[in-house]
Structure formats: structure tokens, C-alpha cells
Amino acid sequence: MTFSEILERVGSLGPFQIVHVLLLSTPVLFMASHNLLQIFTAATPAHHCVPAHNASSLASALPVGPNGEPDRCWRFTHPLLEGPLGPLNTTLPNGTQRHTEPCLDGWVYDRSMFTSTIVTEWDLVCDFRQLKEMAQSVYMAGILIGGIVFGSLSDRFGRKPILTLSYLLLAISGTCAAFSPNLLTYTIFRFLAGCSLSGITLSTVILCVEWVPTHVRAIQSTITGYCYTFGQFILPGLAYSVTEWRWLQFVVSIPFYVFFLSSWYVPQGPLFPSPFTSPHTHTPSASKGPRAQATAEATLSAGILQKELKLNLHKEISLGKSSYSVITLFQNPILRRISYCICLIWFATGFAYYSLAMGVEDFGVNIYMLQIIFGGVDVPAKFISVLCLSYVGRRVTQGTCLLLAGTAILANIFVPSDMPMIRTSLAVFGKGCLSSSYNCLFLYTSELYPTVIRQRGMGLGNLCTRVGSMIAPLVKITGEVLPFIPALIYGLIPLLGGAVAFFLPETLNMALPETIEELQSRKKSEEEKEVQNIPLQSCEPTKGTS
Numbered sequence: 001m002t003f004s005e006i007l008e009r010v011g012s013l014g015p016f017q018i019v020h021v022l023l024l025s026t027p028v029l030f031m032a033s034h035n036l037l038q039i040f041t042a043a044t045p046a047h048h049c050v051p052a053h054n055a056s057s058l059a060s061a062l063p064v065g066p067n068g069e070p071d072r073c074w075r076f077t078h079p080l081l082e083g084p085l086g087p088l089n090t091t092l093p094n095g096t097q098r099h100t101e102p103c104l105d106g107w108v109y110d111r112s113m114f115t116s117t118i119v120t121e122w123d124l125v126c127d128f129r130q131l132k133e134m135a136q137s138v139y140m141a142g143i144l145i146g147g148i149v150f151g152s153l154s155d156r157f158g159r160k161p162i163l164t165l166s167y168l169l170l171a172i173s174g175t176c177a178a179f180s181p182n183l184l185t186y187t188i189f190r191f192l193a194g195c196s197l198s199g200i201t202l203s204t205v206i207l208c209v210e211w212v213p214t215h216v217r218a219i220q221s222t223i224t225g226y227c228y229t230f231g232q233f234i235l236p237g238l239a240y241s242v243t244e245w246r247w248l249q250f251v252v253s254i255p256f257y258v259f260f261l262s263s264w265y266v267p268q269g270p271l272f273p274s275p276f277t278s279p280h281t282h283t284p285s286a287s288k289g290p291r292a293q294a295t296a297e298a299t300l301s302a303g304i305l306q307k308e309l310k311l312n313l314h315k316e317i318s319l320g321k322s323s324y325s326v327i328t329l330f331q332n333p334i335l336r337r338i339s340y341c342i343c344l345i346w347f348a349t350g351f352a353y354y355s356l357a358m359g360v361e362d363f364g365v366n367i368y369m370l371q372i373i374f375g376g377v378d379v380p381a382k383f384i385s386v387l388c389l390s391y392v393g394r395r396v397t398q399g400t401c402l403l404l405a406g407t408a409i410l411a412n413i414f415v416p417s418d419m420p421m422i423r424t425s426l427a428v429f430g431k432g433c434l435s436s437s438y439n440c441l442f443l444y445t446s447e448l449y450p451t452v453i454r455q456r457g458m459g460l461g462n463l464c465t466r467v468g469s470m471i472a473p474l475v476k477i478t479g480e481v482l483p484f485i486p487a488l489i490y491g492l493i494p495l496l497g498g499a500v501a502f503f504l505p506e507t508l509n510m511a512l513p514e515t516i517e518e519l520q521s522r523k524k525s526e527e528e529k530e531v532q533n534i535p536l537q538s539c540e541p542t543k544g545t546s
Contacts, residue, residue, distance in 0.1 A: 023266050024204045025224045027167070027259040032231030033238070033252040034174065034197060036371065038136050040239040041248055043367065044119045044129070046110040049075040049103035063100055072107075073126035074100040102126070113367075115243040122183050135187050137470060142194025144466035150199035151459020152326075159203045159210075159455070160266055166199030167260040174253025178246045202458050207266065209446045209512070221443040222386035229382065229435075232375030236368040328453055328516075329460060334523050335516070338448050341500045342457065343464045345398065348497025349441060350465030352405055353434040354472040355490040356427055374431060381432035385439045393508045394444045395501060401440060402498030405433035410491035413484050434494070447507035451514040468493075 048062055048070045062070040077099045109120045119125060124132040154162040173192035180186035208220055235252070242248040329339040357374075388397040408430035415423050441461065449457035478485040505523070513519040 020266065021208055021220055021223065023262060024208055025227045027200065027256065028204065028224055028227035029231040029234060030252055030255050031197060031200065032228050033235045034170070034193060036232065036235055037249065037252060038118075038132075038139070039367065039371065040114070040235070041117055041245040042119055042124075042132050042135065043114055043117050044125065044132070045112075045114055045117070047072055047107045047120075047125055049073070050105040050108055051075060073103060075103060077101050113243070114245070117245045118183070118186065121245070124183070131183060133473070135183065135190060138187050139190045139194045140466055140470050142191035143198050144194075144463055144470070145191075146195030146198030147202065147459045147462035147466065149195065151202055151455050151462070154199070154203055154206070154455045159207045160263070162199050163203035163207065163266065164260060164263040166196040166203065167256050167263055169193075169196035170200065171253055171256035171260060174256065175250060178249035178253065198462060202455060202462060205442050205446060205458060206455055209443070210451070219386060219390070221389075222382050222439060225382050225435075225439045225442075226379070229375055229378040232371055232378070236371045240368055326456055326460060329449075329457060332516070332520065334520055335449075338504060339457070339460065341504050342445055342448065342461050344500050345402065345437075345497045346441060346445075346461040346464040347468040348402055348494045349434055349437045349468070351468030351472050352402075352409065352490055352494040353431070353438070354469040355409070355475070355486075356431050356434070373428065377428050377432040378435045381436045382439050385436035389440060389443065389508075393506050394440060394447065395504055395506045398437065398440045398444055398504075399498045399501035401433045401437040402494040402501065405430045405437065406491045406493070406495035406498060408433065408491075409487060409494070413487045413491075444504075444507065447510070447512060448504065449513070450516050450519050451512065452516065 046069075049072075051062065062075050064071065103126065107123060107125060111120070114120070118135070119132055122128075122131075150162050150166065170193055173189045173196060177186050177189035177193065180189060204224065205221075208224060238251055239248060242251055328335070330336045385397060385401070388400075408426045412423050412426050415426065417423070442458075445458055445461050446454055472490070475486050475489050478489065513522060
């Protein structure tokens with residue numbers, strides 16, 4: 001009897017599962033704050049050079065940029081002479097041409113929206129503007145590395161200790177980043193924060209799936225996904241109230257100290273039961289009388305079920321201690337097909353998602369409203385996805401989401417730039433489809449892989465989506481050759497991922513596979529059923545034969 005079957009027999013969904021999901025889903029509210037934090041803490045406000053020689057006006061001290069505003073990175077070496085109607089000429093008194101120079105004395109920033117950001121504090125503008133993007137790339141690299149490291153550690157030592165460690169690491173690294181004296185220190189702590197975020201994500205998904213009954217996995221997965229969605233509403237509110245980047249960084253890190261303490265009440269995954277569980281079951285002796293006899297029979301049934309559960313768990317423990325590596329995901333044809341498809345689907349989802357996220361400034365709204373729009377589209381998208389997951393199936397839902405997202409991105413190639421509403425609507429629709437794809441992927445991946453390598457499978461998927469998110473910005477460079485090439489690539493990749501999804505097996509209403517052998521036997525039985533369902537064709541004698 002599998003653990004899923006035992007879970008159904010002992011009461012299926014009850015208070016334990018509800019509290020368990022709430023304890024694990026609440027921290028997800030603040031995970032979105034860390035993922036999107038640099039939108040606010042690294043915002044680049046309007047700025048210009050400090051004028052040379054204390055010029056009386058910006059018009060005389062700064063050249064005009066392409067948008068008609070004072071240039072952000074250059075200034076005149078000598079200010080123009082001022083007259084009643086403005087600057088008198090564009091040359092020096094001796095007839096020599098005026099020259100420009102970089103901002104040698106620093107910059108003046110518009111602080112009406114943000115009191116300070118890492119950009120204003122460390123002057124990450126002009127020749128140093130790439131350092132701002134580097135800090136975010138290092139954070140994404142931390143998420144990538146964390147998926148590899150914590151995925152393996154979780155399979156080896158259990159989900160709960162890695163989850164607890166990740167909470168503490170995120171709280172400490174986030175706090176240290178808030179008090180960083182320079183950009184290098186800040187980047188290092190942001191890298192550690194990214195690592196810990198992967199540990200939280202992977203452990204949360206697996207612990208929820210392993211303890212929740214089969215028929216409500218899709219609902220549980222969507223509830224956890226909605227916590228991330230609502231977290232996107234929390235961040236703009238905090239950023240609007242706390243306009244100093246150090247305090248904002250500190251505020252979004254403090255809750256994880258609380259989650260570190262509350263994680264002690266989270267039970268270990270069924271593959272790694274508590275070592276303090278008693279191996280003995282005491283069955284009271286039956287007394288005389290019908291009520292006593294009924295009580296004894298009920299107690300005996302509970303004892304048998306408990307023994308069966310413990311035997312099953314001990315079997316899983318021995319399997320969990322077996323040596324499994326990432327190579328195991330590709331060792332037999334069934335796992336190889338699943339892993340190749342899952343890698344491409346995760347990559348396509350992350351690649352396309354961040355390609356749209358990088359273009360959100362084209363919406364023409366302020367930075368706070370921007371996040372509300374992109375967070376708001378997730379609400380209907382995930383609701384629709386959970387209905388499709390529960391009634392249509394995982395495979396069709398996953399494939400359709402990516403196909404629709406790719407189509408929306410490609411459609412924008414043919415929409416003129418002077419029709420921003422249509423372009424924006426297509427981008428929002430594509431983002432909603434990709435959010436649904438993520439919602440499906442976490443559940444689908446955990447159901448495809450057996451228990452003994454499930455965390456490694458999730459780690460592999462996490463690795464691929466982070467690679468996609470890191471490559472997406474580089475594709476924009478191809479726009480210098482032909483403007484439509486980036487959109488073409490951004491659209492074709494999710495189309496390919498959507499097509500590949502239809503090569504995966506369906507997992508709707510199926511128990512979680514616990515061993516590789518069980519996965520193989522399940523595949524074999526499905527093939528045998530398909531063979532049995534093939535109708536026999538009658539053999540008609542050919543003409544001229546008796």
C-alpha cells in the first residue's frame with residue numbers, strides 16, 4: 001500500500017493538512033518581495049550632472065539629450081554666458097569650440113519618488129549602469145545554484161531541516177544586505193538570499209504535495225501560488241510607504257525570522273519520518289460486552305493500519321538512503337523522456353516570463369501601478385488553471401498555456417508601435433498564461449518523478465528556468481540586427497515547450513510514484529492497456545483465393 005493510499009484511508013483531508021499548508025504557504029507571500037525587490041531598491045530616478053564651475057542654470061551647463069531634457073551623463077567644461085533671454089552663444093569667448101566631459105563631480109537625483117536606492121547611493125548610472133543589472137543577475141545566479149545545492153541536500157537529509165535552514169539564511173542575508181557598506185558586499189548577500197529562496201521554494205512544494213491527498217493537490221498548489229500573487233500586491237504597498245532602500249530591504253527580511261521559528265511546527269516529509277516515533281503499537285486487551293468489543297475491534301484496525309504505515313515508511317526510508325544523483329534522471333528511457341521534456345518546458349517558461357518582465361516599462365504607467373497590473377493578471381489566470389488542472393488534465397493545461405503565451409508574444413510583432421493598448425493587452429495576456437504555466441509546472445513535475453528522486457527533479461527544473469531567465473536579457477542584443485528577432489525568439493521558445501508537453505504522461509487522479517520501479521511498472525501496464533484496446537481487424541480473403 002502506498003503512502004497516498006494510506007493517507008486516503010486515515011481521513012484524507014483534515015485539520016492537519018489545512019494547518020500544514022497554511023504554515024508552508026504564508027512565507028510565500030514575502031518571497032515575491034525578494035524576487036521583485038530590486039525594481040524598487042535599484043530604481044533609477046531622473047538625474048543629471050553636477051554643473052561645472054557652479055553654473056547659474058542647467059541650460060548653460062549641460063548639453064541637451066535626445067529627449068529634450070538635460071543630458072544625464074555629460075556636462076560642458078565651461079558654462080555658457082547668460083543674457084536676459086538665456087545663453088548667448090555656443091562657443092567660448094576666444095572662439096574655440098566648447099567641450100563636454102563626464103560627470104566628474106557626481107550627479108543630482110530626483111528624490112521625489114524614492115528617498116534613496118542603491119543607484120543613488122553608489123552612483124550606478126552612465127558608465128556604471130551595468131553594475132545594477134549585474135547585481136540582479138548575481139541574485140538570479142544564487143537562485144540557480146541554490147536549486148542544485150538544496151535540491152540534493154533535501155533528498156539526503158529531509159525537507160524540513162533544509163526548509164528551516166533556508167528561512168534562517170534568507171533572514172540573515174537579507175538583513176546583512178540592508179546594512180551593506182558597498183556594492184560588492186550587497187551583491188554577495190543578495191546571492192545568498194537567492195540561494196535560500198530556492199531552498200524554500202523546493203522544500204515547500206514537496207512537503208505540501210507529499211502530505212496532501214491526491215484529489216486536492218491541484219487546489220493546494222493553486223492556493224500556494226496565489227500567496228505569491230498576493231505578495232506582488234504587498235511589495236508595492238511597502239515600497240510606497242518605505243522609500244529608503246535600506247529600510248525596505250530590512251522590512252521584507254524581518255518576517256523570515258518568524259517563519260524560521262514557526263517551521264519547527266512543520267512536520268517532516270513522509271519519506272523522512274521523525275526518529276522519535278515509537279516502533280511499537282500497543283493494542284488494549286478486549287473486555288466483555290458489545291461496546292468494549294467494538295472498541296477493541298476499532299483499536300485493532302487502527303493498530304494494523306499503523307503497523308502497515310510504519311512498514312511502508314521504513315521501506316521508503318531504505319529507498320531514500322539509496323544513492324541517487326542527477327544522472328539517475330536520465331538512466332532509463334521513461335525518466336529520460338520526462339527529464340528532457342521537463343527541462344525544455346521549465347526553460348521556455350522562465351525564458352518567456354522574464355522576456356515580458358523586462359518590457360513592462362513600455363506600459364506607460366508609474367512603477368507602483370505597474371506591479372499591481374502584473375500581479376492582478378495572475379488572479380484569474382491561476383483560477384482558470386486550477387480548473388483546467390482538475391478537470392482537463394495536467395498535460396493539456398501545461399501545453400496550452402505555453403502555446404497561448406508564445407502566440408501572444410509573436411502576435412506583437414505584427415502590431416504597430418502606435419497601438420500601445422493592443423501591445424500591452426497581448427503582453428498582459430501572455431504573462432497570465434506564463435503564470436498559469438508556472439502554477440502547473442510545480443505540481444506536474446512533482447507528480448511525474450518518484451519520491452526518491454522527486455526533489456532532484458524539481459531542482460533540475462528550477463535550474464533550467466533560471467538559465468532561461470538569465471539568457472532572456474541577452475536575446476535583446478539581436479535586435480540590433482533586425483528589430484523583430486528578439487520577439488521572434490521569445491515567441492518560438494514557448495511554442496516549442498508547449499508542443500513538447502504533449503509527450504509527457506498524464507498524472508490526473510493518479511497516486512504519486514514512490515520508486516523508479518513503480519514508475520516503470522505503471523508505464524508498462526499503460527502500454528498493455530493500449531494494446532488490449534486496439535480493435536482486432538478482420539482478415540478478408542483476397543480475390544482468387546479459396
